[in-house]
Amino acid sequence: MWELRSIAFSRAVFAEFLATLVFVFFGLGSALNWPQALPSVLQIAMAFGLAIGTLVQALGHVSGAHINPAVTVACLVGCHISFLRAAFYVAAQLLGAVAGAALLSEITPPDIRGDLAVNALSNNSTAGQAVTVELFLTLQLVLCIFASTDERRGDNLGTPALSIGFSVVLGPLLGIHYTGCSMNPARSRAPAVVTGKFDNHWVMAETSLPSPPPETHLAGRAWGGISKPSTVLLLGPPWSLGSTLQV
Numbered sequence: 001m002w003e004l005r006s007i008a009f010s011r012a013v014f015a016e017f018l019a020t021l022v023f024v025f026f027g028l029g030s031a032l033n034w035p036q037a038l039p040s041v042l043q044i045a046m047a048f049g050l051a052i053g054t055l056v057q058a059l060g061h062v063s064g065a066h067i068n069p070a071v072t073v074a075c076l077v078g079c080h081i082s083f084l085r086a087a088f089y090v091a092a093q094l095l096g097a098v099a100g101a102a103l104l105s106e107i108t109p110p111d112i113r114g115d116l117a118v119n120a121l122s123n124n125s126t127a128g129q130a131v132t133v134e135l136f137l138t139l140q141l142v143l144c145i146f147a148s149t150d151e152r153r154g155d156n157l158g159t160p161a162l163s164i165g166f167s168v169v170l171g172p173l174l175g176i177h178y179t180g181c182s183m184n185p186a187r188s189r190a191p192a193v194v195t196g197k198f199d200n201h202w203v204m205a206e207t208s209l210p211s212p213p214p215e216t217h218l219a220g221r222a223w224g225g226i227s228k229p230s231t232v233l234l235l236g237p238p239w240s241l242g243s244t245l246q247v
């Protein structure tokens with residue numbers, strides 16, 4: 001409970017709120033159907049990826065820049081953050097996402113905003129197919145985050161913000177044809193709450209609390225099994241997942 005008395009903890013929670021608000025605002029905004037320029041899959045993928053990369057670079061040193069309940073749950077399962085911090089992060093992410101979607105809805109003409117790019121099954125995809133796709137999309141994202149922020153690696157890590165951003169770009173290139181590509185329960189819930197459209201919403205929300213999703217276990221186990229167990233993962237650079245324990 002000592003975290004609640006920490007100014008750094010409050011700053012980190014607010015950073016998650018702000019980062020998720022900005023991420024959802026720009027991500028959903030890129031998918032709006034403007035008649036003069038309908039969005040392409042590549043445009044949407046790049047917008048989400050650039051948003052994540054920018055926010056990880058800007059706010060990663062404050063909170064770890066999870067911006068995603070699935071990532072926060074993965075860190076909790078991997079014992080990189082406390083349950084208390086995870087709960088506050090997820091709450092901040094969900095509230096920030098809804099705020100971002102609501103803001104976008106308010107400033108967009110009604111005939112353009114549509115359903116705010118709410119996630120839904122498409123192209124005759126079944127619920128089982130959609131869940132499987134979302135599992136692998138989130139798996140590769142969480143695995144990339146673990147790998148690119150693990151200081152145990154002796155090779156050149158490069159820029160975590162860039163690699164994580166590319167991982168987010170990768171998801172929509174496949175997933176958008178099945179579910180609109182979620183990979184992020186906050187991104188899925190936000191437009192659903194604002195528009196009131198929850199059809200098959202459980203498919204996109206399967207990566208969230210309170211039940212730890214299977215992909216977070218798989219990513220953690222996979223990276224833990226193939227990485228070198230030489231040092232403790234909790235020690236990392238400011239932008240790493242483990243840094244949140246050092247705040």
